[in-house]
Amino acid sequence: MTPEIAVAHYPEGAGHATRMLAVAKALERGGATVRLAGGGAGTVFVERNGYEEYEPTPVDYIDTYQGGSLRQVFAESVPKTASRVTDYIAWLRETEPDALLTDDMFAAMAALRTDVPLYVLKHDVPALYDDRVERAGATFHTVFQHAAARDFFYPTVWPLSASDPEGVTRVPPVALDGDAHERGSHDVVVVPSHYSELDRIADVLERQGLDVVDVGSDEWDAVPSLLPYIRQADVVVCSGYSTVMDAAVAGTPCVVHPATDEQAAVGDWIERFDVDGFTVAEEPLDVVEAVASPPDAPAFENGAAVIADAVLDDLAERAPDEATAGPGGPGEPGESDAARPDAAGDDGGATAAATGRIAATARGAADRAVAATAAVGTALRASVLRGRRYAAAAGRTIASGATALARRIAAACRRVLAAAGSAAAAVAGRIRATGAGCRRYAAATAAVSAAVVAFTRGTVRARARRTRRGLAGGASAVASAVGRCAGGVATAARAGADGATSLADRAASLGAGLKRAVPSSE
Structure with missing residues (x-):
C-alpha cells in the first residue's frame, strides 16, 4: 500500500519550505504520496515546484521577539499560535495521513493531539542560542519533539559534538535540487x-x-x-x-x-x-x-534521500503491527470525536432554542401588558357607568385615553420584543464566536499540554540515562578500589608469611645451636 505522508514546514523564512520540499520529493521518488502545508514566506517555492499546500495561520516569532518585545510576542504571536495549532489539527483530521514529517513544532503538537505518527527534521537546537529566552524555547521544542517523534533528524555541516541533542539521528545537510539553468557559470x-x-x-x-x-x-x-x-x-x-x-x-x-x-x-x-x-x-x-580569497570547496552528500528512506523503511516495518492495533495506535484505544475538547458541538440548535425562549418571554410580557391595559380600560368604563353622575363625554374621554395608553404600551412592548430579538441574535452570534474561540483555544491547550507531557517525559528519561551512567561509573570505581584493597591484603599476607618463615628458620637455627652447645658442655 502506498503511504500518504503529510509534510509541513515552518513559516518563518523560505528555507524551511525548501528543506521540506527536498524531502517531499525524495519521498515521492520512494513511492509515497505527499501533502504539503506550512504557508508563510516559503509558499512561493512550493508553488514554483508544482505543489499546492494548506496554509494555516502564520506566526513570526523572529519578527515579534528579535524585532519587537516579549509583550509583542504575547499580544501577536501567542494568539496566532493557538490558531495555527488548531488549523493543523483540523487539517490532519481531514486528510488522515499515515505520518507527518515536519520542522514546525506547532504541526508536531497537532500530530501528537491527533495520534498521527511523527517524524521531525530540526537543526536549531538549544546550544545554538545564547539568549536565555530563545534557548528556553529551543530546549522545549527540541525535547518535546524528540520525545514525541518516532525519529528526530538533525542535519548538520559540523562534526559530532557534546552539544548535540542526545538520541537524535544525525544526517547530512538537506538541499532542494533542480534542473540546470541556461545562464551558465x-x-x-x-x-x-x-x-x-x-x-x-x-x-x-x-x-x-x-x-x-x-x-x-x-x-x-x-x-x-x-x-x-x-x-x-x-x-x-x-x-x-x-x-x-x-x-x-x-x-x-x-x-x-x-x-x-x-x-x-x-x-x-x-x-x-x-x-x-x-x-x-x-x-x-x-x-x-x-x-x-574564498575557502576550499566543501564536500557533503544530500541528506534528503537519507531521511526519506529512513521514514519509508520505518513505516514499512511498523505496518503489520499497526494493522492489528486500535485507531489510537498499538495498545491505545482510539479517541472519539465526542471525547475531544475541540470537537464541534451542535451549538446551532442550542442557540436557536435560547433565542426562541427569549422571544417567547418577550411576547408573553407584551401579551400580559396588553391584557392588563385592557383590564384597566374595562374597570374605568365600569366606573363611568356606575357613576352616572359623570358626564358621558368624560367617560368616553377616559376610555379613549385608556385605549390610547394600551396602544402605546403595546407598541412599546413590540419595540421591546424587536430589541430583544436583535439582542438575542447578537448574543447568539457572540455565543457562536465565543464557542469557536473556546474550541480553538481548548484544542491548542490540549496540544500544548501533550507537548509539555512529552517534554517532561523526555527530560526525565535523559536524567535517568545520566543517573544510570553515573551509577555505573561509581560501581566501577568501587570495584576498582576493592580490587586494590584485596591486592594490598594479599601483599601483606605474603609479607607476613615470609616474615613467619624467616622467624621459623631463625628459631630452628637457634635450636640447633643450643643442641650442639649442650653435648659439648658435658
Missing part, C-alpha cells in the same frame, strides 16, 4: 535571507567586475531551486542556514554573513569546528575580502 551568487539585506554587498562585488547573481534584487524571479545556480558559481554569499546546506551539497565555497541570532549561532559553530568550505564574515568589508 558565474562568479558569485548572493542569497539574502527573509531577515537580511545583501544588496550593497552585491553592488560592491559587481563594481569590482564580478558576474553576480543577486537573488534579493527586484529583477530576480523566484526559481524552483537555487542549487543549480549555486553549483555553477565560484562562491556563494548568504545569511541563512538553508543556503549553507545548499552550498555544502553543491560543493561551492560559502561566505556566511549572519543577520539573526540563529544565523549568528550557526556562524559561531562553523568557526568553532573550522568547517571546510565555509568562512564567516561579520562586516560587509569582510565579505568582500572573503570573496576575493
